[in-house]
Amino acid sequence: MLDKKYNAKEKEEKWLNYWNDNRIYRFVPDGREVFSIDTPPPTVNGKIHIGHIFSYSQTEMIARYKRLRGYNIFYPFGFDDNGLPSERLVEKEQGKKAHEIGREEFSKLCYETTDRYEEEFQELFSKMGVSTDWDIHYKTVSPSTIKISQLSFLDLVDKGHCYRKESPALWCNECLTSIAQAELETKTIKTTFNYINFKTVEEGEEFTIATTRPELLPxxxxxxxxxxxxxHNHLIAKTAHIPIIDVEVPIMADEKVAIDKGTGVVMCCTFGDQTDIEWWKKYNLPLKHIFTNDGRIIDDVPNYGGLKIKEARKKIIEDLQNGGFIVKIEELEHEVQTHERCGKEVEYSIMRQWFIDTMNHKEDFLKIGNEIHWLITIYCNP
Ligand SMILES: [Zn+2]
Incomplete structure (x- = not known):
């Protein structure tokens, strides 16, 4: 019999305890057909939002339906706590950057903090009714996960599927880390489009390049x-003199240059954007890396060494103006790539990196992917 006045809080606690005490969602292989549910583990960055609850409610309905149909449900639940979001959470709580805390202490704080949040998350997901076996829940930074990923990496190295080389990487000079493309966010910012006069070394012919990043001149x-x-195609194969910097570089042809954007003449720097990287590789151009990892100009660059990127931009514009090299400056709103975790504009840094060869196995992966019996795909972005 239902009570006259249904007390949700009381009932919730009663049934949660019942589920826990009787371990009714325990996964035991018992000969029945197993129905597996794989979900993306929520990131431990301090907050669970409605999107998490929404997406896990959908998988939960499937789990319960299949359970009633007699399947043995394998529904492991995990927490993604090995990445930058968790590190940022610790930095925010401590009010200090990781490098100010020290590696060992920071690592300890990361474990303590994520454990604390995961306990809260577990309680919340349990209250929501997630029918997972919490005894087998996993963490992306647990000793067993670390062991599995390290063994797997060593195995790939042994098999010759990994190689190491110097290559440009996306770099956040706020978080002091390399970042993945998936961590980028496009932001519209106000800046200036600076029309700068260059000239050819041969005839001293002037031509103009428009750029939002004059600090990249060196x-x-x-x-x-x-x-x-x-x-402009008569300029091809000539040599350009860079104003103020007093360096000469070749003028080359490439069909990727947009004739209708800016002046139609562009500078290729190492590195301002993805096209620069493409050209650098395609034409085997030299490397002039001018930024430090904490967002300054390297000391070797005369006049601007030591300045922060934005300070250098300001000073170079001033110097160009004083030298009479600026044709005009236009106010501009444009899109820049920023790091989603801190909102700062990203740069490229050249780094020694490990690469895992996947492209040579593309056909195998596609074949295996096609062999998997995909039942349901739910978009989750916790
Ligand atoms: Zn960042």
């Missing part, structure tokens, strides 16, 4: 013109 390795640009 990193120019080449100037590009579209071969179909009738106004």
């Amino acid at each position: 990193a120019i390795v080449c100037v590009f013109v579209n071969p179909n640009d009738s106004e």
